Amino acid sequence: MYSRPASPIIQRTNGPIPWKAKLESSFERNYSSTSMDSVYVSMCNIKRSGDVSMHCLQFRGFLKDDARFLKFSLAMNDNILMGDIKSDPNAKISWTMPKTKEYFHFKGKFYIASAPIQVTRFPPPKIIDDDTSASDYWEKQRIKLWNELDAKSRATFTWPSRGEIPKAADISFSCQALKSSDKTLVHDIAMDNFCLLVFKITDIEHFDHSDFPPKRWVYKLSVKTNLWDIQMANP
Known part of the structure; x- marks a missing residue:
């Protein structure tokens, strides 16, 4: 005999983020x-044209102060990814x-923390801290991630926009940071082009088929109550 699917288990919690331990353990x-x-990881959203955009983003870590945020990096002159996010x-x-x-599967919203000299229409999210402004906080996080990058990763932020076609066949998009004699100037250019891209999670679907029967959990954040609703759905 086959067992019937169980009724959804619905919980509501305002304690620690309920999926944090599972994601970090995984x-x-x-x-x-x-x-x-x-x-x-793969991301998608809707372009202005109505088409679906798809990108592969390099995961840069979890935000220690708030597990709802995933960290990525973004070049200010990356017209493709920057344009799709905007x-x-x-x-x-x-x-x-x-x-x-x-x-x-995550659902949420992207925020851009750029260098102070840059201007974007999508500033990073506000934080609740009486001693630190949101701009100061995210600039510290941007610099922290920049310092964690290796030399080759930093050098890529001196490159032209991704997907740009050379105007002449003999023009190579070689890394300026490995050739320039003025390392300080190149470093500043690269760092100013570097953005911290953060993704704030509002919904998660977690599917685990390591055991039988497999398990599927659905976590949704209620905007009104700021509580997480937890449901165990059919696999």
Whole structure:
């Protein structure tokens, strides 16, 4: 006999973020802390034209102060990704874990923390802190992530816009940071082009088929109550 699907288990919590431990545990089990391999996730949103955009973003870590934020990087002159995010900062992210084969689907909103000299129409989110302004907080986070990047990653922020076609065949998009004699100037140019891209999670679907029967959890953040609704859905 086949068992009937169980009724959804509905909970509401205002305690610690209920999915945080699962996501961080899954990350630790799937990626070695000593590995130099980059971790990429897929994101999509809607362009101004109405078409669906798709990008692979390099995951840069969790925001320690708030687990609802995932960190990525963005070049100010990346007209493709920057343009798609500005057209609609609301997006979805899909993350399949390579070893455990479980996946997380995230729904949320992107925010851009750029260098102070840059101007964007989408400033980073506000924070509740009497001692630190939102701009100061996110600038510290941007610099912190910049300092964590290796030399080659920093050098990419001196490159022209992604997808740009050379005007002449003999023009190469070589890395200026590895050739320039004025390292300070090149470093400043690269750092000013570097943006911290953060994604604030509002909904999560977590599917785990490591055991039988597989399990699917759905987490939704209520805007009105700021509480997380938890449901166990059919696999």
